[in-house]
Amino acid sequence: MAYLFNTPEDQQAMLAAIGAASLDDLFAMVPRELRLARELDLPPALTEMELWHHAQKLAAQNRSCRELVCFLGGGAYDHFVPAVVDQLAARGEFYTSYTPYQAEASKGNLQAFFEYQTLITRLTGMDVSNASLYDGATAAAEAVLLSLAATGRRRVVLPESLHPAYRQVLATYLAHLDAELVTLPTPQGSLLPDDLAQAVDEQTACVLVQHPNFFGVLEEMPALASLAKRCGALFIAAVDPISLGILKRPGDYGADLVVAEGQSLGNPLQYGGPYLGIMACREPLMRRLPGRIAGQTTDRHGRTCYVLTLQTREQHIRRERATSNICTNQGLLALRAAIYLAVMGPQGLREAATLCLYKSRYLARRLVEASGGRLAPAFQRPTFKEFVLRDRSGRVEALVEQGLAAGYLAGVPLGRWYPQWADGWLLAVTEQRTLSEMEGLCACLAGM
Amino acid sequence: MRNQQATRTLFELSKPGLRGCRLPEPDVPAAALHELLPAELLADAPPPLAELAEPDVVRHFTNLSTQNMSVDTHFYPLGSCTMKYNPKRNERVAQLAGLAELHPLQPDTTVQGLLALLYELAAMLAEIAGLPAVSLQPAAGAHGELTSLLVAAAHFRRRGEQRTKVLAPDSAHGTNPASAAMAGFTAVTVQSTPQGFVDLDDLRRKLDGQVAVFMITNPNTLGMFDPQIRVIAEMVHGAGGLIYLDGANMNAILGICRPGDFGADMMHFNCHKTFSGPHGGGGPGAGPIAVSSDLAPYLPVPLIERTAEGYRLVLDRPHSIGRVRSFFGNVGVLIRAWCYLRTHGARGLREVSTQAVLNANYLLSRIQHILPVPQGNRCMHEFVASAARLKAERGVSAMDIAKRLLDYGFHAPTVYFPPIVKEALMIEPTETESKETLDAFADALHQIVQEPPELLHHAPHSTLHSRPDEVQAARHPVTSWHATRPRPASP
Numbered sequence: 001m002a003y004l005f006n007t008p009e010d011q012q013a014m015l016a017a018i019g020a021a022s023l024d025d026l027f028a029m030v031p032r033e034l035r036l037a038r039e040l041d042l043p044p045a046l047t048e049m050e051l052w053h054h055a056q057k058l059a060a061q062n063r064s065c066r067e068l069v070c071f072l073g074g075g076a077y078d079h080f081v082p083a084v085v086d087q088l089a090a091r092g093e094f095y096t097s098y099t100p101y102q103a104e105a106s107k108g109n110l111q112a113f114f115e116y117q118t119l120i121t122r123l124t125g126m127d128v129s130n131a132s133l134y135d136g137a138t139a140a141a142e143a144v145l146l147s148l149a150a151t152g153r154r155r156v157v158l159p160e161s162l163h164p165a166y167r168q169v170l171a172t173y174l175a176h177l178d179a180e181l182v183t184l185p186t187p188q189g190s191l192l193p194d195d196l197a198q199a200v201d202e203q204t205a206c207v208l209v210q211h212p213n214f215f216g217v218l219e220e221m222p223a224l225a226s227l228a229k230r231c232g233a234l235f236i237a238a239v240d241p242i243s244l245g246i247l248k249r250p251g252d253y254g255a256d257l258v259v260a261e262g263q264s265l266g267n268p269l270q271y272g273g274p275y276l277g278i279m280a281c282r283e284p285l286m287r288r289l290p291g292r293i294a295g296q297t298t299d300r301h302g303r304t305c306y307v308l309t310l311q312t313r314e315q316h317i318r319r320e321r322a323t324s325n326i327c328t329n330q331g332l333l334a335l336r337a338a339i340y341l342a343v344m345g346p347q348g349l350r351e352a353a354t355l356c357l358y359k360s361r362y363l364a365r366r367l368v369e370a371s372g373g374r375l376a377p378a379f380q381r382p383t384f385k386e387f388v389l390r391d392r393s394g395r396v397e398a399l400v401e402q403g404l405a406a407g408y409l410a411g412v413p414l415g416r417w418y419p420q421w422a423d424g425w426l427l428a429v430t431e432q433r434t435l436s437e438m439e440g441l442c443a444c445l446a447g448m
Numbered sequence: 449m450r451n452q453q454a455t456r457t458l459f460e461l462s463k464p465g466l467r468g469c470r471l472p473e474p475d476v477p478a479a480a481l482h483e484l485l486p487a488e489l490l491a492d493a494p495p496p497l498a499e500l501a502e503p504d505v506v507r508h509f510t511n512l513s514t515q516n517m518s519v520d521t522h523f524y525p526l527g528s529c530t531m532k533y534n535p536k537r538n539e540r541v542a543q544l545a546g547l548a549e550l551h552p553l554q555p556d557t558t559v560q561g562l563l564a565l566l567y568e569l570a571a572m573l574a575e576i577a578g579l580p581a582v583s584l585q586p587a588a589g590a591h592g593e594l595t596s597l598l599v600a601a602a603h604f605r606r607r608g609e610q611r612t613k614v615l616a617p618d619s620a621h622g623t624n625p626a627s628a629a630m631a632g633f634t635a636v637t638v639q640s641t642p643q644g645f646v647d648l649d650d651l652r653r654k655l656d657g658q659v660a661v662f663m664i665t666n667p668n669t670l671g672m673f674d675p676q677i678r679v680i681a682e683m684v685h686g687a688g689g690l691i692y693l694d695g696a697n698m699n700a701i702l703g704i705c706r707p708g709d710f711g712a713d714m715m716h717f718n719c720h721k722t723f724s725g726p727h728g729g730g731g732p733g734a735g736p737i738a739v740s741s742d743l744a745p746y747l748p749v750p751l752i753e754r755t756a757e758g759y760r761l762v763l764d765r766p767h768s769i770g771r772v773r774s775f776f777g778n779v780g781v782l783i784r785a786w787c788y789l790r791t792h793g794a795r796g797l798r799e800v801s802t803q804a805v806l807n808a809n810y811l812l813s814r815i816q817h818i819l820p821v822p823q824g825n826r827c828m829h830e831f832v833a834s835a836a837r838l839k840a841e842r843g844v845s846a847m848d849i850a851k852r853l854l855d856y857g858f859h860a861p862t863v864y865f866p867p868i869v870k871e872a873l874m875i876e877p878t879e880t881e882s883k884e885t886l887d888a889f890a891d892a893l894h895q896i897v898q899e900p901p902e903l904l905h906h907a908p909h910s911t912l913h914s915r916p917d918e919v920q921a922a923r924h925p926v927t928s929w930h931a932t933r934p935r936p937a938s939p
Binding site for chain 2: 017023065087113275303325
């Protein structure tokens with residue numbers, strides 16, 4: 001079923017105007033021998049009704065976070081999304097438009113991106129934000145590429161406590177470039193300033209630290225940032241935007257670049273994408289940023305307006321010398337993040353962060369208490385909304401399975417990424433989780 | 449009728465103490481934050497976001513939305529972007545809780561329906577491409593290019609071949625050379641002939657044992673199908689290189705011909721273009737890639753495997769280039785692409801391309817005598833007209849025409865691309881427009897070219913503002929709102 005308009009009579013009239021004998025004649029420039037001599041082998045077309053029924057059946061074969069109670073984290077979180085976010089982002093004028101190349105016909109998007117950028121700079125304490133990248137991991141990789149270009153150095157230093165997927169993406173992106181990836185062990189669950197001090201030197205382009213890190217642990221950011229900067233390396237902070245409701249902003253402890261996964265800011269989980277790559281920097285790095293940037297200017301009557309700016313950084317102008325190859329970004333998710341932050345406001349974000357903190361601390365303590373000595377906190381340093389427990393019996397998979405059987409997405413075994421912590425169990429608690437859900441999880445695991 | 453107040457920025461509307469969302473009181477023991485977190489990490493105050501009531505937020509963004517042109521409201525013939533109708537049925541499916549509210553780290557056993565859908569999508573894309581192995585992970589076309597070039601680099605590295613160059617025609621999208629550079633290759637430009645096809649002599653000169661990949665867009669950015677494609681593929685393969693097809697223009701050839709059949713070793717799809725995923729004001733897209741069986745071992749992880757026990761994600765692939773993004777893919781966009789393919793089937797897709805090509809050729813026939821199309825009187829799904837003659841005779845530029853079209857209620861075509869056509873207007877009507885719309889657009893162009901140049905230089909006249917001062921924007925960038933900056937006067 002195609003969404004078509006032209007009646008057979010229209011088509012004849014159009015062919016006549018073109019001077020073509022037939023529809024087939026329109027494809028004359030495709031050599032016969034290259035044409036597909038058969039129909040594509042695809043499933044038969046469904047009507048809208050059949051599609052809807054079939055898709056509902058497929059959806060019913062999944063067990064969603066509305067059916068199961070979600071204690072999963074690891075870079076994607078089940079935060080509350082106010083109704084206005086979905087309602088506003090569903091306006092066709094937003095979601096069926098494209099990159100605002102024609103400013104006069106795209107003022108809505110341009111102003112929304114300008115506001116998004118402003119919200120992100122205020123959230124992070126940075127000077128400049130772009131209008132989005134693909135996701136947290138690719139934003140981190142782009143920040144590292146920026147650092148290599150900006151410093152002319154080739155060493156990239158990061159701790160093992162950085163999200164494993166971010167490290168994998170970085171390794172993929174750097175595989176054929178002149179760069180060296182140095183990964184520092186974090187046996188205590190976070191990067192020790194002394195360890196970083198020994199790893200950085202005049203060849204270090206950047207230090208990339210996640211805070212809270214993959215284990216939910218808060219890193220010693222002020223000390224780490226000053227160590228990086230002492231040897232002239234750029235300090236990249238990968239942050240959880242929700243945590244900035246209560247935590248110090250990266251700009252306040254000296255970060256040069258901030259990257260983040262923006263899924264938490266009003267975007268659905270959707271099995272990993274589309275998500276929102278946040279990237280912001282200090283002013284001197286502005287002209288090296290990848291991606292779209294909306295800027296404010298005036299028209300010839302002096303009226304305020306907005307336009308995509310600093311485009312000489314970009315691929316369509318600079319081609320192989322562009323700061324990145326990115327073209328289509330994640331505009332609709334940036335819009336959603338702007339709406340989310342507008343409706344949450346400073347107090348709402350602070351409440352969300354505080355609830356995550358209280359609840360995750362509560363669950364960590366209760367699980368340990370309820371386990372009768374089997375579970376213990378893995379690391380000493382404070383956590384935000386996620387934490388790692390160690391299972392002295394070494395049967396984390398069984399805990400997760402038991403949880404699932406009782407209706408809980410009960411965290412993930414840390415050994416999936418860290419063989420040295422095969423007894424580690426990673427759980428996350430957002431503001432959406434209730435006391436009874438947490439007690440329910442403890443109760444279903446108590447007898448194990 | 450315009451609500452000027454509601455379209456002031458969020459920060460001008462902000463009033464201390466207002467809020468749009470209230471969360472429940474804690475149901476677990478609370479404590480002072482400084483008792484739970486070290487002082488050195490704790491913020492002194494919440495971040496200085498805007499403070500608004502919920503109705504403020506709704507009115508603000510609703511009013512902003514009305515200041516956009518969009519496919520739902522306007523003809524949007526933005527060349528190379530395939531701004532076709534975005535079916536509402538696909539939106540509803542993608543938002544089903546059983547598809548939208550899935551965490552990427554859920555056990556495979558709890559997402560069997562979604563994995564089945566994605567597995568079927570990959571199979572359908574492989575069939576359309578004529579290439580057997582698909583990765584659904586890339587987030588957009590450019591990301592698909594980068595991923596594919598990394599696949600090619602891994603392939604040559606494993607074979608012990610030192611290949612450092614990637615070739616692309618001068619008509620290529622800027623993403624092609626930019627992706628080549630990001631993947632660690634040197635980008636080399638191949639000239640086009642005056643007809644817009646690859647200059648085989650120039651290709652021959654630049655083709656050597658150092659060339660890893662030739663990136664080609666076919667149909668190309670002039671909307672022309674390069675009939676030499678098989679010869680090109682033989683030349684490149686003969687030199688040991690690979691052919692990459694930039695799939696931006698797949699809307700012209702669905703079911704007509706297949707990249708794998710005409711010599712491509714790898715390609716990307718733009719699901720947000722060809723398969724109607726909405727463009728979202730600049731994404732999200734999805735740029736799945738399809739590759740030959742030789743290249744399959746290098747595809748990024750994870751892939752979906754079908755076993756007797758059901759579907760599962762495969763992470764352990766020893767030759768894989770690794771991961772290219774945090775999680776599986778832009779699943780929301782992929783679901784919409786699946787809906788599109790399932791509601792079209794083989795005949796529907798062929799009809800899509802046929803009607804897209806019919807619409808483009810019809811529009812070309814209506815305007816070529818006022819805006820010449822240097823590449824000839826036929827095209828595939830789009831064509832590039834030139835305002836060069838108009839510019840020379842009357843001083844009217846492609847930009848003037850583009851801006852004036854906004855006054856007539858049409859989104860502008862892509863302008864000044866590809867760079868090989870002077871004063872280029874790249875027009876792609878898509879199949880989801882009527883003859884009446886195309887006629888109205890052509891009529892508007894006929895009127896515009898007769899209008900006084902002075903009127904056109906200052907177009908648009910009916911929008912909320914006229915042309916922005918781009919030089920000022922770039923020289924003195926204002927990329928976020930500041931209370932202290934003196935604001936230009938309002939009208």
